[in-house]
Amino acid sequence: MEDFVQKLRQYAKSGTPAERRIAKYFSEHLNDLPFETAASVADRLDLSPMTVGRFLRALGYQGLDSVKVHIRETSAISPTQMQASLTELQTDASAGKPLAVLVSEQIQALHHIYHLTGQPQWNEAVSMISAAHEVFVASHARLSGFASHFAQRLTYARDGIHALDGTGSRFAELFARLDGNDALLVVIDSRRFGKARLLARTARRYGYKVILITAQGANWIPDQANLVLALPSARSDGDDNLPPLMALLDCLSEAVIAAAGEEASARTRRMTEFGSMLGEGGNR
Numbered sequence: 001m002e003d004f005v006q007k008l009r010q011y012a013k014s015g016t017p018a019e020r021r022i023a024k025y026f027s028e029h030l031n032d033l034p035f036e037t038a039a040s041v042a043d044r045l046d047l048s049p050m051t052v053g054r055f056l057r058a059l060g061y062q063g064l065d066s067v068k069v070h071i072r073e074t075s076a077i078s079p080t081q082m083q084a085s086l087t088e089l090q091t092d093a094s095a096g097k098p099l100a101v102l103v104s105e106q107i108q109a110l111h112h113i114y115h116l117t118g119q120p121q122w123n124e125a126v127s128m129i130s131a132a133h134e135v136f137v138a139s140h141a142r143l144s145g146f147a148s149h150f151a152q153r154l155t156y157a158r159d160g161i162h163a164l165d166g167t168g169s170r171f172a173e174l175f176a177r178l179d180g181n182d183a184l185l186v187v188i189d190s191r192r193f194g195k196a197r198l199l200a201r202t203a204r205r206y207g208y209k210v211i212l213i214t215a216q217g218a219n220w221i222p223d224q225a226n227l228v229l230a231l232p233s234a235r236s237d238g239d240d241n242l243p244p245l246m247a248l249l250d251c252l253s254e255a256v257i258a259a260a261g262e263e264a265s266a267r268t269r270r271m272t273e274f275g276s277m278l279g280e281g282g283n284r
Contacts, residue, residue: 004070005030007059021045022055033071035149038064049278063275109232109244117251121227125211126255128227132184132209134160136174140193141165143240146249147188153253156268157260171199180208187225188249189214190240200224213248215241 011023025045026033038052041064045052053063061067089107092100116122129135135154139147144165151163164170174185185203187210189196200210201224212225216233231248234241257264 004059004067004074011055011059018045018047018051019055019058021047022052030071033064034068036064063272065272105235106243110247112232113244113247113251116229116248117255121229122252122255125227125229125252126259128184128209128211129154129186129252129256130158130259132160133182134162135184135186136162136164136208137186137188138164138166138171138174138196138199139188140190140196141167142192143188143190143245146242146245150186150188150249150253153250154256156271157253157257157264166195171195174199174203174208175206177206180206183207184209184211186211187213188245189218189220191234192240197221197224213245 005027008023008027011019012027013020015023022041022045025041029036038049038056041047042049042052056063056067059067061070086107089100089104093104135151135158137147137151137154144163144167147165148163151161154161162173164173174180177183180203185200185208187196187200189212197220200212204210204224204226210225210227212220212228214220214228214231216230220228229248229252231241231244260267
């Protein structure tokens, strides 16, 4: 990790104008890189994906995926370090330090998600996503980035994935089919998503199976969804519950990819090869 950061510092000082801009962006947004692609970085900096790809290769990486792997591998801490950090966190949280309380709550939320991955409904959700002819992921426009990232990750396991956020009447795409008997709707619920219940109820009438991702205690009627994956309760009424939602979507997409096995590996190779042809470095 330190080696990567050092390279960025060097390019930020002595690179070309484009390289300096990319290096500066990467340095300032290291925590956001797992959710970026070469195309998204290029769009933010008004550069071409090919320029971002060339910069990554100059750093010694095949693409942004290689950077993500490197960051994961070099950022790992030992069990002893982990225990020491948790002890310090608990002490600070007990003392009422606001950030310690917040981090402690988020760790508890992640523990909830990890426990959920061992439950029968988790395996059922993975099977439903894997088996459906088409999968639609619906969210409020405010969460469209999370829905799109989740849908894009699922393309590494299978075809027929669509992210819908209601803009431009796109929810109507669900009902262009004669029926939804072989399709699945994943609803990412949120406080602002006023159409969620109507959408799920209508989709079920059309024959869709529905997976609902919502906070514990949300006011849903049981028959509005075939299966519910419950997030921890939000910290407040105005909270979108983003940390546990991000964790759940990431774990669920990885579980679907793992279930696809060699087929997912073959798809990833083909997508990487084609991305390289387009100068994208196979980045997600």
